[in-house]
Amino acid sequence: SYVLTQPPSVSVAPGQTATIPCGGINIGTRSVHWYQRKPGQAPVLVVYDDSDRPSGIPERFSGSNSGNTATLTISRVEAGDEADYFCQVWDSSSDHFYVFGPGTKVTVL
Amino acid sequence: QVRLEQSGAEVKKPGASVKLSCKASGYTFTGHHINWVRQTPGQGLEWMGWINPNSGATGYAQKFQGWVTMSRDTSISTAYMEVNRLKSDDTAIYYCARVDYSRGEALDIWGPGTRVTV
Numbered sequence: 294s295y296v297l298t299q300p301p302s303v304s305v306a307p308g309q310t311a312t313i314p315c316g317g318i319n320i321g322t323r324s325v326h327w328y329q330r331k332p333g334q335a336p337v338l339v340v341y342d343d344s345d346r347p348s349g350i351p352e353r354f355s356g357s358n359s360g361n362t363a364t365l366t367i368s369r370v371e372a373g374d375e376a377d378y379f380c381q382v383w384d385s386s387s388d389h390f391y392v393f394g395p396g397t398k399v400t401v402l
Numbered sequence: 403q404v405r406l407e408q409s410g411a412e413v414k415k416p417g418a419s420v421k422l423s424c425k426a427s428g429y430t431f432t433g434h435h436i437n438w439v440r441q442t443p444g445q446g447l448e449w450m451g452w453i454n455p456n457s458g459a460t461g462y463a464q465k466f467q468g469w470v471t472m473s474r475d476t477s478i479s480t481a482y483m484e485v486n487r488l489k490s491d492d493t494a495i496y497y498c499a500r501v502d503y504s505r506g507e508a509l510d511i512w513g514p515g516t517r518v519t520v
Contacts, residue, residue: 324506324507326505326506326508326509328447328509334514335497335512335513335514335515336447336497336499336509336512337512338505338508338509338510341502341505341506341508341510342505342506342508345505347505347510379446379447381447381508381509383506383507390449390452390461390463391437391439391449391509392449393439393446393447393448393449394446395446396446396447
C-alpha cells in the first residue's frame with residue numbers, strides 16, 4: 294500500500310514561515326490534500342488538490358507538490374496555527390483508499 | 403450551513419458493539435459519499451471505509467471487513483457505523499466526513515467526532 298511520511302514536529306516563531314513536507318513515491322503524480330486538526334476539534338481541510346484553498350482558509354496557507362515531496366507552507370505563522378497537520382492522497386490500488394500521513398505537530402514558539 | 407452531527411461519547415466493555423451516527427444537514431445527503439476515519443490515542447488518522455448514501459453501497463479497509471458495518475437512513479439524512487467485538491485498542495475518536503468530488507475527493511466537511519472508550 295502507498296505510504297506517506299511526515300516529520301513528527303516542526304517549530305516556528307510567530308511571524309515566520311512553517312514548511313511541512315509530505316513524502317511519498319512519485320507523490321507529484323497524485324493530488325494531495327492537507328488537514329489541520331487542533332486539540333479537541335475535528336480536522337479541517339486547509340489545502341486540496343496540492344495547492345487550492347477552500348473558502349475561509351487564509352492565503353497564508355499554501356501548498357505545492359513535485360517529485361517525491363508535497364509541501365504545506367504556512368506564512369506569517371500565528372499562535373492559532375498551532376495544530377497537527379496531515380497530508381492525504383487517494384489511492385485506488387490500495388486497501389486504504391484514503392491514505393493519511395502520520396501527521397506533523399506544528400508548535401508556535 | 404453544511405454540517406455533520408455525530409452521536410455522543412460511548413463507553414463499552416470488550417466484546418460489545420457500538421453503533422455511531424452521523425446526521426447530515428445543509429446539503430443533499432445522497433449527493434456525497436460519507437467516509438469514516440478514526441484517530442486512536444497518540445496515533446494519526448486511519449481510514450475505515452465509505453458509504454454511498456444514494457445506493458447504500460459500502461467499501462471497507464481490509465482491516466475492518468467483517469466487524470464494521472456501515473449503513474444509512476436517507477429519510478433522516480443519517481449515516482451509521484456499527485463496530486462489533488470491540489477491543490481495548492478500538493478506543494478512539496471516530497469521525498465521519500463528507501467527500502467533495504469537485505475537490506479531488508478531499509474530505510471537505512468533518513463531524514466533531516465520537517469518542518469511544520473500550
